[in-house]
Amino acid sequence: xxxxxxxxxxxxxxxxxxxxxxxxxxxxxxxxxxxxxxxxxxxxxxxxxxxxxxxxxxxxxxxxxxxxxxxxxxxxxxxxxxxxxxxxxxxxxxxxxxxxxxxxxxxxxxxxxxxxxxxxxxxxxxxx
Amino acid sequence: xxxxxxxxxxxxxxxxxxxxxxxxxxxxxxxxxxxxxxxxxxxxxxxxxxxxxxxxxxxxxxxxxxxxxxxxxxxxxxxxxxxxxxxxxxxxxxxxxxxxxxxxxxxxxxxxxxxxxxxxxxxxxxxx
DNA sequence: TAGGAAATGCAACTGAATTGCATTAGTTTT
DNA sequence: AAAACTAATGCAATTCAGTTGCATTTCCTA
Ligand SMILES: [Mn+2]
Ligand SMILES: [Mn+2]
Ligand SMILES: [Zn+2]
Ligand SMILES: [Zn+2]
Numbered sequence: 070x071x072x073x074x075x076x077x078x079x080x081x082x083x084x085x086x087x088x089x090x091x092x093x094x095x096x097x098x099x100x101x102x103x104x105x106x107x108x109x110x111x112x113x114x115x116x117x118x119x120x121x122x123x124x125x126x127x128x129x130x131x132x133x134x135x136x137x138x139x140x141x142x143x144x145x146x147x148x149x150x151x152x153x154x155x156x157x158x159x160x161x162x163x164x165x166x167x168x169x170x171x172x173x174x175x176x177x178x179x180x181x182x183x184x185x186x187x188x189x190x191x192x193x194x195x196x197x
Numbered sequence: 198x199x200x201x202x203x204x205x206x207x208x209x210x211x212x213x214x215x216x217x218x219x220x221x222x223x224x225x226x227x228x229x230x231x232x233x234x235x236x237x238x239x240x241x242x243x244x245x246x247x248x249x250x251x252x253x254x255x256x257x258x259x260x261x262x263x264x265x266x267x268x269x270x271x272x273x274x275x276x277x278x279x280x281x282x283x284x285x286x287x288x289x290x291x292x293x294x295x296x297x298x299x300x301x302x303x304x305x306x307x308x309x310x311x312x313x314x315x316x317x318x319x320x321x322x323x324x325x
Numbered sequence: 326t327a328g329g330a331a332a333t334g335c336a337a338c339t340g341a342a343t344t345g346c347a348t349t350a351g352t353t354t355t
Numbered sequence: 356a357a358a359a360c361t362a363a364t365g366c367a368a369t370t371c372a373g374t375t376g377c378a379t380t381t382c383c384t385a
Contacts (some may be wrong), residue, residue, distance in 0.1 A: 074351050074362055095341080107365050112342065113364090128256050131315050132372095133341090153301055155322055158310065171299040171314070173281055178321035180288065186299070187313045193306035202331055202382050223372075235334050240373065242332090260341095261372085 073121060078106040079114050092127050092135035092154070092163040112174045127163055130189045135163045142155060151184040155190035164192065201249060206234040207242045208239055211251060220255050220263035220282070220291040253278045258317045263291045277313040285320035292320065 073190060085101055093101075095115065099108055106114075115136055118124045127135045139150070153169040154161075171186055213229055214221060221229075223243065227236055234242075243264055246252045255263045267278070281297040297321075299314055 075236035076363065077349075078364085084349080085313065109343085109366080110364055115236040117363095117379075126296070126324070128258060128260055130311060132256055132260055134260065134263065135281045153303070155303075157309060166304070169301055169303060171301040173297055173314075175281070175283075175297060175316070176294070176321075178324050179283060179316070180319040180324060181316050182318035183258065185313075185317070186301075188303070188307070188309050189313070191308040193304075196306050197306060200331075200383080204332065204382075206333085214352095237335080237374085238333055 073117065074181050078102070078110055078186070079117070081105060082111065082114050083118060086118075086124055086136060087138050089137075092137040094133055094135050098136075101118065101142065127154050127165075127187065128185060129156050129163055130187060137163075140165070140167050151186070154187040155192060156187055156189040157195055159191055159195040160190055163187075201245065206230070206238055207245070209233060210239065210242050211246060212226070214246075214252055214264060215266050220265040220293065222261055222263050223308040226264075248282065249254075254314060255282050255293075257291055258284050258315060265291075265293045268293070268295050279314070282315040283320060284315055285323055286317055287319055287323040291315075292318065 081102060082098060085098060095111055098111055098115075099192075102111070115124070117137075119126060122139060124136045125139050127137060129135055151170055153166045153171060155164050155166055157164075171184075175181070209230060210226060213226060223236075223239055226243075230239070243252070247254060247264075250267060252264050253267050254266060257263055279298055281294040281299060283292045283294055285292075285293055299312075303309070
């Protein structure tokens with residue numbers, strides 16, 4: 070089997086994501102890590118972290134991909150990130166609402182594998 | 198006020214979308230209309246149709262944008278397309294499930310403007 | 326049917342993401 | 356601790372979706 074290694078860049082990016090209260094895009098991360106590693110490496114590290122189940126992708130309403138840690142993955146190994154994301158149009162942040170799960174009634178014969186649920190609007194910080 | 202014109206390309210693209218059972222990407226449309234008009238024109242027509250409320254955008258799970266007619270817009274002028282989309286990983290189609298509306302309980306102080314809800318998995322056509 | 330504005334075509338450009346390949350650096354084995 | 360194996364990285368080139376500027380055409384209406 071092929072193994073995965075712990076490199077300084079990977080650890081730094083993982084820590085960055087874990088300590089962030091909002092989801093981060095590739096560009097956010099690049100700005101943050103500076104010259105620690107090449108931008109291509111950031112893409113590859115993000116892919117690896119997704120692969121390993123450490124983080125998950127969020128496709129924002131403007132098409133930009135953001136990343137956030139998987140908080141429930143340890144407790145629910147085979148879950149499908151079926152929580153709500155909120156994208157604020159004012160401060161341009163994306164937040165995982167880990168314990169907001171939508172309910173819906175699908176017609177029969179649809180087999181759901183993944184859920185991507187993003188609401189956009191004004192977040193509590195920007196509402197006042 | 199600035200007016201909008203009915204051109205052959207616009208009518209053709211609108212008809213194409215209305216007659217399709219699945220959402221179409223820019224590339225799908227380009228393949229379909231052939232040399233009827235330039236690819237830039239397709240982008241501009243799609244923008245215009247969105248602007249006019251004739252069609253709506255769907256950001257697929259792979260980041261590709263697809264377009265589908267707004268079926269409820271006439272009856273509910275100010276609705277926010279809060280229906281579910283299903284993206285099949287096998288046949289790579291995106292379908293509007295116009296009458297599947299999710300419910301969810303947001304914490305207070307979030308003001309929702311738009312909903313983007315896409316499920317991915319296996320569609321009824323591909324399940325057997 | 327003539328004038329003005331909207332729409333189009335074309336070429337160039339942008340920005341995100343991917344690929345190939347040579348080099349570097351973690352990890353395991355001796 | 357050194358060698359060996361291979362995952363990970365850097366760099367340059369490439370792909371792909373979408374945008375922009377500008378000259379030209381087409382639609383609409385007065
Ligand atoms: Mn999340
Ligand atoms: Mn739809
Ligand atoms: Zn905000
Ligand atoms: Zn299918």
